[in-house]
Amino acid sequence: MAWARRLKVRHLEYFLILRNAGTLSEAARALHMTQSAMSHWLNELETLLGVRLVVRGRRIRFTSEGEVLLRLATRLIGDIARTQDELELLAQGAPASLHVGSVTAGLAHLIPNSICSFQMQVPQIAIHMTEGAFSLLLERLEGRELDIVVGSIDARAYAAGLAHEVLFEDRIVAIVGLQHPIRQKAKPLWSDLVPYPWIMPEKNTLMRNRLDTVLLENGGAGVRPRLETASIIIIETVLRQTDYVAVCSASLGAHLHRLGLVHALPLTAGFGPVGAVYREGDSHPVLGDFLAELRRQADRLRTDEAGPGVVL
The missing domain is CATH 3.40.190.10 (Periplasmic binding protein-like II)
Known part of the structure; x- marks a missing residue:
């Protein structure tokens, strides 16, 4: 632990700046140092720890040891800033x-x-x-x-x-505006929603992936969103003015339904914890x-x- 006793907060601050900058020259500029002084500081830090922290090149690449030090720097500097x-x-x-x-x-x-x-x-x-x-x-x-x-x-x-x-x-639930024509159907199915315009969650989110699966299983393989958003305020406002269809978590859908802001259809699918x-x-x-x-x-x-x- 000799290196830990000699390690200074400044070492960790500079190391995080180097990570964000990507090059020694950019890091030196951010710290108002010369590039040679920045390189000397990095050599000093590597000597202190006895390991190689970065691979120098057009852009620096952190070694496995460098990644370990980055995690330490993130935790400690975060704790200090929060304190x-x-x-x-x-x-x-x-x-x-x-x-x-x-x-x-x-x-x-x-x-x-x-x-x-x-x-x-x-x-x-x-x-x-x-x-x-x-x-x-x-x-x-x-x-x-x-x-x-x-x-x-x-x-x-x-x-x-x-x-x-x-x-x-939790589950996902289909929601529509209070005047949506689908409300006239006694027992709507997911397939009944396919022809309507859709408000969808953003790509690569858990809810979007689950919705894509549900639509695929119910004849909606070609459905594309008319609007993509995670904002429940935007979703609720647009649903009140259009015949769009959206999904949200079942717990949120029940809450909005009770408030009279949207109508939650009896259509749900498993979502996750x-x-x-x-x-x-x-x-x-x-x-x-x-x-x-x-x-x-x-x-x-x-x-x-x-x-x-x-x-x-």
């Missing part, structure tokens, strides 16, 4: 904070209800929400920018250093309490009566 933010907030008299990420399309009332109930119990905690794609949220979780990610989870939740917990199994992902061994003081609240709300979600035609 600095919290110290500044506390110095200003602001409350302690919990940073939560959720998938872009939202999770019906699971997250909002969890936040409301949790802050009634722990009013001194400020919660910061970030929405985005699952892969981007995981990157921010690993970089210490987020404390927990809640959403539809897949194999990426099993990555080293991460822990996860399944909260409930919704869960929480967090860093293994995270010592955040209230993370465990927030997880417990998520479990309670997920239990309520499973036992609540669904809207007409919706199966959770």
Whole structure:
């Protein structure tokens, strides 16, 4: 561990800048150094660790040892930045904070209800929400920018250093506007929706892949989206003005149906587990309490009566 005692935060900061820059010259420019000084610094770091960290070329390529150091740098610099933010907030008299990420399309009332109930119990905690794609949220979780990610989870939740917990199994449901002609059909089928214009999730998402499979199985192999979006606000607004068809998670569809914003059709298909992902061994003081609240709300979600035609 001799190298660890001699390692400085500056070494890790520069190494991350080198990763983002891609070349020694660009990294040197970002750090207001000469390229020779940047090269000397890198040699110093490699000598300190006793391993080769990059392969020099037109663009640098990180060795396996370099990738290991990058992961360490990401964790430590993220922790330091987060600690600095919290110290500044506390110095200003602001409350302690919990940073939560959720998938872009939202999770019906699971997250909002969890936040409301949790802050009634722990009013001194400020919660910061970030929405985005699952892969981007995981990157921010690993970089210490987020404390927990809640959403539809897949194999990426099993990555080293991460822990996860399944909260409930979700489905996808077809939704339309309140005046859509398909509502006149007593028992609509997925095949009945094929001729209508579609609002689809973005490509390469779990929900889009599942929808493509359902359409393929029901004669919709050639169906193309008229609109691609993950925004439930855009989906709900467009459905109210058109005869478009869309899908969302069954839990969200039931919630929107109850509010009278859309009509959830009695057409569902398996989707996958919704869960929480967090860093293994995270010592955040209230993370465990927030997880417990998520479990309670997920239990309520499973036992609540669904809207007409919706199966959770």
